[in-house]
Amino acid sequence: VVSTQSTGYKGGYSPDDPVIRTFWEVVQELELGLKKKFLCFLTGSDRIPIHGIHSIKIIIQKVKDNSRLPVAHTCFNLLDLPPYANKEMLKEKLLLAIKNTEGFGLV
Numbered sequence: 001v002v003s004t005q006s007t008g009y010k011g012g013y014s015p016d017d018p019v020i021r022t023f024w025e026v027v028q029e030l031e032l033g034l035k036k037k038f039l040c041f042l043t044g045s046d047r048i049p050i051h052g053i054h055s056i057k058i059i060i061q062k063v064k065d066n067s068r069l070p071v072a073h074t075c076f077n078l079l080d081l082p083p084y085a086n087k088e089m090l091k092e093k094l095l096l097a098i099k100n101t102e103g104f105g106l107v
Contacts, residue, residue, distance in 0.1 A: 006054055011062035019083045019090070020060065026091045034098065041101040044074035069097040 004015065004024055015021050027038060040046040040059060049055050058077040070093060071080040084090040 006057050008057070008059040009061075010059055011064045011079070013060055019062075019081070022084075022087050022090055023081060023094075026087065026094060034095070037098045037101065040095075041098040042072045042074065042079060043077055055058070069093050071097070072101075 007015075009017075009020065019091065021101045027035070030038060036046040038047075043056060056077060058079060060079045060081050063071075065081050066082045066084055066089075068080075068082055071081070072078070078096070082093075082095060
C-alpha cells in the first residue's frame with residue numbers, strides 16, 4: 001500500500017520499533033479492499049497518485065493514549081499511532097478506524 005521507505009517517524013518511533021514493525025505487518029496482511037480503505041483513511045483518497053504509491057510521504061507519530069484509535073491527519077499524511085501492547089489490539093483498533101472513515105469522495 002504505502003512504501004516503508006517513504007515513511008518518517010516522530011515522537012520516539014523508528015523503523016525498528018516493535019510497534020512499527022507490527023503496524024507494517026498488519027497493513028501488509030490486509031485484503032485489497034481494506035488496503036484501499038487504509039489509503040483513504042490516511043490520505044483522504046483511495047486512489048494512488050499519478051506519480052505512484054512511492055510518491056506518498058507519510059509520518060507516523062507516537063501518541064501516548066493506548067485507549068484511542070489511530071488518527072490520520074489527511075492534509076499532512078500524518079498518522080497518530082498509539083503504542084498498542086500487541087498485534088491483535090493494533091489490528092482491532094486500526095480496522096475500526098479505517099472502516100469508519102469517509103474520505104473526500106473525489107472522482
